[in-house]
Amino acid sequence: MPARHFRLGRSRTGLGVFATRPIRKRTRIAEYKGRRLNVDQALKAENRGNRYLYEVNSKWTIDGTGHNNIARYFNHSCNPNADTFIKQGRIFIRTLRNIKPGQEIVYDYGRDYLKNVIGLSNCQCSRCRKRRAKRAVELREKRKRKAARLAGKKKTLRKKSRKTVRKKSGKRAR
Numbered sequence: 001m002p003a004r005h006f007r008l009g010r011s012r013t014g015l016g017v018f019a020t021r022p023i024r025k026r027t028r029i030a031e032y033k034g035r036r037l038n039v040d041q042a043l044k045a046e047n048r049g050n051r052y053l054y055e056v057n058s059k060w061t062i063d064g065t066g067h068n069n070i071a072r073y074f075n076h077s078c079n080p081n082a083d084t085f086i087k088q089g090r091i092f093i094r095t096l097r098n099i100k101p102g103q104e105i106v107y108d109y110g111r112d113y114l115k116n117v118i119g120l121s122n123c124q125c126s127r128c129r130k131r132r133a134k135r136a137v138e139l140r141e142k143r144k145r146k147a148a149r150l151a152g153k154k155k156t157l158r159k160k161s162r163k164t165v166r167k168k169s170g171k172r173a174r
């Protein structure tokens with residue numbers, strides 16, 4: 001594996017991995033390292049809340065909790081520029097695109113992780129944040145249109161609400 005292409009840095013969700021020089025696509029940049037766990041051990045670790053388990057196959061899982069496992073700092077993205085692959089029981093991270101210095105390197109953790117650990121509506125990747133921002137704008141526009149529509153009926157609405165208020169206070173007085 002080539003010398004380090006990246007450094008740790010602050011990201012939106014804590015730490016992340018950022019390119020320090022241009023990296024060509026299809027470059028193997030890191031290995032996901034850790035203790036090998038069998039099925040029982042993996043299950044126990046999962047129940048203890050270990051979020052760094054990576055299943056290699058039906059028998060083995062790698063526990064990437066160790067801080068010397070630099071690969072644990074790659075964040076998730078639904079629009080990744082890297083991915084993982086397994087070769088001879090080892091897990092590696094490689095780039096999917098050409099990456100510029102300063103860019104965060106992210107890979108897709110998979111649907112299960114997104115659903116069960118991150119939460120579908122909590123994803124902080126750039127794609128999800130953009131999508132949510134767009135939706136918020138659309139909602140605001142919709143509300144504005146609705147308000148404009150209602151403005152026409154304002155008079156009748158005001159009359160109606162006054163009536164209800166009177167009725168209610170009348171009841172309370174009794």
Ligand SMILES: [Zn+2]
Pocket residue numbers: 077078079123124125126127128129
């Ligand atoms: Zn996302």
